Amino acid sequence: MALRPVQVNIKAMDHPAVGRFWAAALGWRAYPGGSGLTTYVGPHGGLVWPDPVVVGIDVVPVPDARTATKNRVHLDLATTSAAHQADLVARLRALGATPADVGQGDVPWTVLADPEGNEFCVREPRAEHRGTGPIAGVVVDCADPPAMARFWGAATDWTRHRTTDDHAVLRSAADVGPYLEFRRTPGRTAAPGRVHLDLLPCPGDDQAAEVTRLKALGATDLDLGQGDVPWTCLTDPEGHEFCVLGPAH
Numbered sequence: 001m002a003l004r005p006v007q008v009n010i011k012a013m014d015h016p017a018v019g020r021f022w023a024a025a026l027g028w029r030a031y032p033g034g035s036g037l038t039t040y041v042g043p044h045g046g047l048v049w050p051d052p053v054v055v056g057i058d059v060v061p062v063p064d065a066r067t068a069t070k071n072r073v074h075l076d077l078a079t080t081s082a083a084h085q086a087d088l089v090a091r092l093r094a095l096g097a098t099p100a101d102v103g104q105g106d107v108p109w110t111v112l113a114d115p116e117g118n119e120f121c122v123r124e125p126r127a128e129h130r131g132t133g134p135i136a137g138v139v140v141d142c143a144d145p146p147a148m149a150r151f152w153g154a155a156t157d158w159t160r161h162r163t164t165d166d167h168a169v170l171r172s173a174a175d176v177g178p179y180l181e182f183r184r185t186p187g188r189t190a191a192p193g194r195v196h197l198d199l200l201p202c203p204g205d206d207q208a209a210e211v212t213r214l215k216a217l218g219a220t221d222l223d224l225g226q227g228d229v230p231w232t233c234l235t236d237p238e239g240h241e242f243c244v245l246g247p248a249h
Helices: 015-026 082-095 145-155 207-217
Strands: 003-012 029-032 039-042 056-061 073-077 110-113 119-122 135-142 159-163 167-171 179-184 195-201 232-235 241-244
Touching (some): 003 015, 015 082, 073 195, 082 110, 145 159, 145 179, 207 241
Parallel strands (some): 003 056, 073 119, 135 179
Antiparallel strands (some): 003 195, 039 056, 073 135, 110 119, 159 167, 167 179
């Protein structure tokens, strides 16, 4: 039994516009989401559910603008050279991204925000990001990266690449696609943010049984007023929200 991270859920007041931004940013395409009420961003060629081949983005409408509090989850974008990094930053700025200061100081990557203020990073070229696709990683702020790696490694079919007290990294068992990174970040709020991961059971696995297994690992129920929906909202042991999608997705 295992779950697969299949999409990053981003909340937005104008989900079609934010979806178009991310599609242009990643060189992908914006599609109507499975519910018809969201915008899914994924590679050209159509969606591949229930066995997606990438970690896509699902932009979900919400009525309220985001607050100034930094999201606990963000995307890192991959680049192949210094020139590519500079060109990508310039292109993203032209698409509506803005510089963001999250206290990063003097670093080799560039921190930006999408048109509704969700932070992301354009990383400097790294050998380990070759083959990830345009999304190098999904990055999670946390207090205890080793503990987060243990929970998420047990929750998913992704394997651990390295772990230190300050940084832990997972990637798919097939060693393809983006990394899932946990970085020690003191003082971050545990309040629900605008960005979270959605997980999907492997073919043949039962959603309810997976939810029960996650709770045994330390996950807890989360009520966001979602009502009767085919997915289950949970939080991990540090309060990061995530959803377990159902077969109807």
